[in-house]
Amino acid sequence: MxxxxxxxxxxxxxxxxxxxxxxxxxxxxxxxxxxxxxxxxxxxxxxxxxxxxxxxxxxxxxxxxxxxxxxxxxxxxxxxxxxxxxxxxxxxxxxxxxxxxxxxxxxxxxxxxxxxxxxxxxxxxxxxxxxxxxxxxxxxxxxxxxxxxxxxxxxxxxxxxxxxxxxxxxxxxxxxxxxxxxxxxxxxxxxxxxxxxxxxxxxxxxxxxxxxxxxxxxxxxxxxxxxxxxxxxxxxxxxxxxxxxxxxxxxxxxxxxxxxxxxxxxxxxxSLLPERRGRARASVALGSGLGLAWRLSRGAVLGWAVGGLLTGVLATRLSAVLDQVSTEIPSVAQLTEALARGGSLEQAAVVIFFTMLGVLASCCAVQAVCRARQEEVHGTAEPVLSAAVGRVRWLEAYLVVAALGMVATVAAGMVGALAGIASLPEPDWSLTETVVVTAGGQVLAAGVFLAVTAVVFVLVPRVTVPVGWALVVVGMLLGLFGPLFGFPEWLVDVSPIAVAPTVAGDSVELRGAVWLGVAVVAGVGGALVLMRRRELAPAD
Structure with missing residues (x-):
C-alpha cells in the first residue's frame, strides 16, 4: 500500500x-x-x-x-x-x-x-x-x-x-x-x-x-x-x-x-448524512461577535449544564447513603472528611460532588476558549476579523461565553442540589449554605482554568487544545483523587478546585479565594491586553 x-x-x-x-x-x-x-x-x-x-x-x-x-x-x-x-x-x-x-x-x-x-x-x-x-x-x-x-x-x-x-x-x-x-x-x-x-x-x-x-x-x-x-x-x-x-x-x-x-x-x-439546512436570514444576535460565539457554543454549554444538574442532584440525594456507609466503614468517613476538610458527612458529600461540578464547569470554560482556536485554524475567524470586529473584542466574546457557560453549569448544579434536598423524606435545608458557598468557590476555580487557557491561546496558540485539557485533567487528579491517593496537602492544593472556598461545620472557609480571584482577573486581563499585538495563527 x-x-x-x-x-x-x-x-x-x-x-x-x-x-x-x-x-x-x-x-x-x-x-x-x-x-x-x-x-x-x-x-x-x-x-x-x-x-x-x-x-x-x-x-x-x-x-x-x-x-x-x-x-x-x-x-x-x-x-x-x-x-x-x-x-x-x-x-x-x-x-x-x-x-x-x-x-x-x-x-x-x-x-x-x-x-x-x-x-x-x-x-x-x-x-x-x-x-x-x-x-x-x-x-x-x-x-x-x-x-x-x-x-x-x-x-x-x-x-x-x-x-x-x-x-x-x-x-x-x-x-x-x-x-x-x-x-x-x-x-x-x-x-x-x-x-x-x-x-x-x-x-x-x-x-x-x-x-x-x-x-x-x-x-x-x-x-x-x-x-x-x-x-x-x-x-x-x-x-x-x-x-x-x-x-x-x-x-x-x-x-x-x-x-x-x-x-x-x-x-x-x-458525508452520508446531510447537514441541517440553515435559516434563510441570520438572526439579529449574529450581528455581533458575542452572538456568533454564543451560537457556536450554546449546544456544548447546554450539555455541560445538564451534567451539572445531575451532579447537583446526586450531591444531596446520596448524602444519606454516604452517612450510612460511613457509619459501617470508618475509613470512608476519614476519606470524606479529608476531602471536605472537616464538617459533617452530609457537607462532605456536597463538597465531593461539587468538586466534580467544578471540573465540569472548567471543561465548559476550556471548551469555549478552544472553540476560538478552532475557528482560527479553520479560517472562519479571519472573515469575522475583517469586519468591524477587533481582535480583542473577538476574543472577549469567547471569554464571555466561557464565563456564562461555567456559571450556567454550576447554577444548574445548585438547582439540582436544592431539588435533591427537597425530595428527601426529611429535607435538611441547613445544607443550603454549603451548596451556595461551595458552588461560588467552584466558579472561581473554573475561572482560573479559563484564564490560563486564554493566556496560552494568546501566547502559544498551537498548544491551546492539548494544554487546556491537560490542565483540567491534572487539576481533577490532584483535587478530586489527591486525598484518595494520599498525596501531600501542598500538592493537592496546587489544584484550584481543591482550594476553593467551602463550608466546614458552622464556618465558611475562604481558603484560596483571594488568590483565585487575583489569578482570574490577571489572566483574563493579561490575555486581552496581549491579544492586541497578536497575529492570526491559522496553521495547526
Missing part, C-alpha cells in the same frame, strides 16, 4: 505529545489507585461493607464498575476499571476524528489523496496508529498494576480490557466521522456514545442479580449492549474472563469494514 508507512510515521510524530500524556496519565491512574484503595479500604471487611452498600443502593453502580468480590484486585477493578476504559475511549475517539474528518476540513486529506497514496492508505495508517496506541496503553497499564504487587493474570486482563474499550470506541467514532460532515459533529457523536453507553452499563449493573454475600453482581441484559459492560464482565482479579472482549473486537472489525466502504464511495468532504 503506497505511502502507508510514511503516513503512519507522520501520525505518530504529530501525536507524540498528546498520546504520551493520555497513555502515561491513564497508566499512572491505574497504579496510584491501588495506593488509594489499600490506604482507605485496608481490610476485606471494609471492602465487603462498601460493596454491600453499593449493591443496596443501585445509584452508586451508575458511576462505578461491576462488583466481583472483596479481594484487593477485584475491588480495585470495581472502583477504577470503568474510568480507565473511559480515558482510553476518549483518547481513541478524538484520535479517530483528528486524522479523518479534521484532515478533510483543513484540506490536507485532498492533497494526500491526490498523490500515489490515494484515499485508503491514510485511513489504514490511522487505524494502525490507533491500534498501536491502545496496545501501548495496555502494556503500560499492565506494568503499572504489576508494580503494585497484584497478580499477573489480573493485570493483563485489566490492560487488555482498557485497550479493548479504546479500539471499540475508535471504530464507532471512525464510522461516525464518515456519516457526518464536520469534525465538531463527529467529536460530539463520539462523546455522546461514550457517555450513553457508560450510563447503560451502570443501569445494567444496577438491575443485575447480587450474590448472597452482596459482594458480587451478575449484570443485567442492559450492560451487554455497552462496551463498558463487556470489559467489566472480564472481572479482573476474579474470574479473568477474556471472552467478552471478543465483542469489542467484533465492533472493531465491523466498524472498520463499514468505514472503509464509506470512505471508498463518498466524495472528499462529503
Amino acid at each position: 503506497t505511502g502507508f508507512l510514511p503516513l503512519l510515521a507522520l501520525r505518530i510524530r504529530r501525536d507524540a505529545t498528546q498520546l504520551t500524556l493520555w497513555i502515561v496519565g491513564t497508566a499512572a491512574l491505574a497504579g496510584l489507585s491501588y495506593v488509594g484503595v489499600t490506604g482507605s479500604y485496608g481490610t476485606e471487611q471494609d471492602r465487603a461493607a462498601l460493596l454491600a452498600a453499593a449493591v443496596a443502593n443501585p445509584v452508586i453502580l451508575l458511576f462505578r464498575g461491576l462488583p466481583s468480590g472483596a479481594g484487593e484486585g477485584a475491588f480495585l477493578g470495581f472502583l477504577i476499571l470503568p474510568f480507565l476504559a473511559m480515558l482510553a475511549a476518549f483518547m481513541s475517539s478524538f484520535l479517530a476524528v483528528r486524522h479523518t474528518r479534521t484532515e478533510e476540513e483543513q484540506g490536507r486529506a485532498e492533497l494526500v489523496g491526490a498523490t500515489a497514496a490515494g484515499r485508503i492508505a491514510p485511513l489504514a495508517a490511522t487505524v494502525a496508529h490507533a491500534v498501536l496506541a491502545n496496545l501501548a496503553l495496555a502494556v503500560l497499564c499492565t506494568l503499572a498494576l504489576l508494580a503494585t504487587g497484584l497478580g499477573m493474570r489480573g493485570a493483563i486482563t485489566s490492560g487488555l480490557a482498557t485497550a479493548a474499550a479504546g479500539v471499540a470506541f475508535f471504530a464507532l467514532t471512525l464510522l461516525a466521522a464518515q456519516l457526518v460532515r464536520t469534525s465538531r459533529s463527529a467529536n460530539a457523536a463520539g462523546v455522546w456514545m461514550i457517555v450513553v453507553t457508560f450510563v447503560l452499563s451502570g443501569m445494567g449493573n444496577a438491575a443485575g442479580t447480587p450474590s448472597t454475600d452482596a459482594t458480587r453482581i451478575e449484570s443485567g441484559w442492559l450492560a451487554w449492549v455497552s462496551p463498558f459492560g463487556w470489559i467489566e464482565n472480564t472481572r479482573p482479579y476474579a474470574s479473568d474472563d477474556l471472552a467478552p472482549l471478543a465483542l469489542c473486537i467484533g465492533v472493531l472489525v465491523l466498524g472498520l469494514g463499514a468505514a472503509f466502504a464509506l470512505q471508498a464511495g463518498r466524495d472528499v468532504g462529503g
Whole structure:
C-alpha cells in the first residue's frame, strides 16, 4: 500500500505529545489507585461493607464498575476499571476524528489523496496508529498494576480490557466521522456514545442479580449492549474472563469494514448524512461577535449544564447513603472528611460532588476558549476579523461565553442540589449554605482554568487544545483523587478546585479565594491586553 508507512510515521510524530500524556496519565491512574484503595479500604471487611452498600443502593453502580468480590484486585477493578476504559475511549475517539474528518476540513486529506497514496492508505495508517496506541496503553497499564504487587493474570486482563474499550470506541467514532460532515459533529457523536453507553452499563449493573454475600453482581441484559459492560464482565482479579472482549473486537472489525466502504464511495468532504439546512436570514444576535460565539457554543454549554444538574442532584440525594456507609466503614468517613476538610458527612458529600461540578464547569470554560482556536485554524475567524470586529473584542466574546457557560453549569448544579434536598423524606435545608458557598468557590476555580487557557491561546496558540485539557485533567487528579491517593496537602492544593472556598461545620472557609480571584482577573486581563499585538495563527 503506497505511502502507508510514511503516513503512519507522520501520525505518530504529530501525536507524540498528546498520546504520551493520555497513555502515561491513564497508566499512572491505574497504579496510584491501588495506593488509594489499600490506604482507605485496608481490610476485606471494609471492602465487603462498601460493596454491600453499593449493591443496596443501585445509584452508586451508575458511576462505578461491576462488583466481583472483596479481594484487593477485584475491588480495585470495581472502583477504577470503568474510568480507565473511559480515558482510553476518549483518547481513541478524538484520535479517530483528528486524522479523518479534521484532515478533510483543513484540506490536507485532498492533497494526500491526490498523490500515489490515494484515499485508503491514510485511513489504514490511522487505524494502525490507533491500534498501536491502545496496545501501548495496555502494556503500560499492565506494568503499572504489576508494580503494585497484584497478580499477573489480573493485570493483563485489566490492560487488555482498557485497550479493548479504546479500539471499540475508535471504530464507532471512525464510522461516525464518515456519516457526518464536520469534525465538531463527529467529536460530539463520539462523546455522546461514550457517555450513553457508560450510563447503560451502570443501569445494567444496577438491575443485575447480587450474590448472597452482596459482594458480587451478575449484570443485567442492559450492560451487554455497552462496551463498558463487556470489559467489566472480564472481572479482573476474579474470574479473568477474556471472552467478552471478543465483542469489542467484533465492533472493531465491523466498524472498520463499514468505514472503509464509506470512505471508498463518498466524495472528499462529503458525508452520508446531510447537514441541517440553515435559516434563510441570520438572526439579529449574529450581528455581533458575542452572538456568533454564543451560537457556536450554546449546544456544548447546554450539555455541560445538564451534567451539572445531575451532579447537583446526586450531591444531596446520596448524602444519606454516604452517612450510612460511613457509619459501617470508618475509613470512608476519614476519606470524606479529608476531602471536605472537616464538617459533617452530609457537607462532605456536597463538597465531593461539587468538586466534580467544578471540573465540569472548567471543561465548559476550556471548551469555549478552544472553540476560538478552532475557528482560527479553520479560517472562519479571519472573515469575522475583517469586519468591524477587533481582535480583542473577538476574543472577549469567547471569554464571555466561557464565563456564562461555567456559571450556567454550576447554577444548574445548585438547582439540582436544592431539588435533591427537597425530595428527601426529611429535607435538611441547613445544607443550603454549603451548596451556595461551595458552588461560588467552584466558579472561581473554573475561572482560573479559563484564564490560563486564554493566556496560552494568546501566547502559544498551537498548544491551546492539548494544554487546556491537560490542565483540567491534572487539576481533577490532584483535587478530586489527591486525598484518595494520599498525596501531600501542598500538592493537592496546587489544584484550584481543591482550594476553593467551602463550608466546614458552622464556618465558611475562604481558603484560596483571594488568590483565585487575583489569578482570574490577571489572566483574563493579561490575555486581552496581549491579544492586541497578536497575529492570526491559522496553521495547526
